[in-house]
Amino acid sequence: MRRLLTPGWLAGHALMVLAVVTCLALGWWQAGRAAEGNTLSWAYTFEWPLFAVFSILIWFREVRLTLRKGRADEPSPGVEPVDDRPRPVITRHVRSTTAEVDEEADPQLAAYNHYLAWLSEHPEARPGDYPAKEYR
Incomplete structure (x- = not known):
């Protein structure tokens, strides 16, 4: 008050x-x-x-x-703080669809699909965590 x-x-x-x-x-x-x-x-x-x-x-x-x-600012009971703030647990359900991509015909699309596949395999990761620098 x-x-x-x-x-x-x-x-x-x-x-x-x-x-x-x-x-x-x-x-x-x-x-x-x-x-x-x-x-x-x-x-x-x-x-x-x-x-x-x-x-x-x-x-x-x-x-x-x-x-x-x-x-x-006060943590809620039963919620563990992450970075000094309580955050909810979010789960993503991703339906995977595969399409044939000619990597030589469209290397940009192939790189983007590789990036999306990596994000799908690592749901806890953020886009900035993507390791392949050449695909950015």
Whole structure:
């Protein structure tokens, strides 16, 4: 909760309150103009309060994300951290299809197929781990 009391967050809270008050004041002003006969102002009478509600919803979303970020730094029970962060285990199921490729006719396609075959054989590897430099 202390994270929400930093100077940046206090400025954000003040900006949100200012935005809501401004939107409601503009809505009230448009309601007065609409009552005087300006029919276009009826749309703005309802639009400005919607902007105020939108500002409040965005502010709540940012507060929730900030508070969740603090909880995400703590490791979950039963999840072993990798690189100091817990990561889910992802498994890939790759269906292999083989096609006849004339390596002499299209060496670039053959190199790419070799690269894809290597990735399929090493599902835990990342593309940067590919050992054959001449195929890149």
